[in-house]
Amino acid sequence: MASAAGLAVPTAANYNVILLSVDSLRGDVFFPRSETPWVPAQLDVMPRLRALLGRSVAYTRAYALSSYTSMSVGAFLAGRYPGEVKRSGFFFGSYPSDVVMFPERLQAEGVRTLGAQAYFFFAPRGAGLDQGFSVWEMVPGV
Numbered sequence: 001m002a003s004a005a006g007l008a009v010p011t012a013a014n015y016n017v018i019l020l021s022v023d024s025l026r027g028d029v030f031f032p033r034s035e036t037p038w039v040p041a042q043l044d045v046m047p048r049l050r051a052l053l054g055r056s057v058a059y060t061r062a063y064a065l066s067s068y069t070s071m072s073v074g075a076f077l078a079g080r081y082p083g084e085v086k087r088s089g090f091f092f093g094s095y096p097s098d099v100v101m102f103p104e105r106l107q108a109e110g111v112r113t114l115g116a117q118a119y120f121f122f123a124p125r126g127a128g129l130d131q132g133f134s135v136w137e138m139v140p141g142v
Contacts, residue, residue, distance in 0.1 A: 018056075020049075021076070023069050023119065069121060073129060077101040087128075092121060095128035103132030118142045 066072040066082050074095050075082040079102050087093035095101075103113040113132060118139040121127055130136040 018052075020052075021073070023073075069119070070127065074099075074127070077103065077129060077131075092127070094126065095131070097128065097131065099128070099131070101129070101131045105132070107132050107134065 064072045065075040068091060070089075070091060070093050071082040071087075074087060074093070075085050078085045078095070078099055085095065086099055087095050103115075106113050112134050114135040114137075115122075115130065115133040116137050116139060117123075119142075122129055123138060124130050124136050
């Protein structure tokens, strides 16, 4: 399919999107601001991620929606402010199935969604953050 300008319009079948969200990662690891004792500019502590960054769109001014993971990630996935999203509990709250997460919207459009996690809180069917993911895996051994 082509747009009015003659450009190809992407369909769900040919999307290639990776959303990488890392909890508690210092920004100067990717974007060294100056020579510092803890992250020298010449030290490449994540070479594969830095290589991916070189081929990607990077948002360098991002802010957490909350000061802790549960509320911040849930609100991020729901596309709303934390106070607008139903959840049980507080610190390790869980989100009910009637909270629509953006991966569910992607699935509804035929986009295959995958998630990989390395934090116990993200266990499948635990916090409800796996809603809308075709594949939801925990990194083994953590």
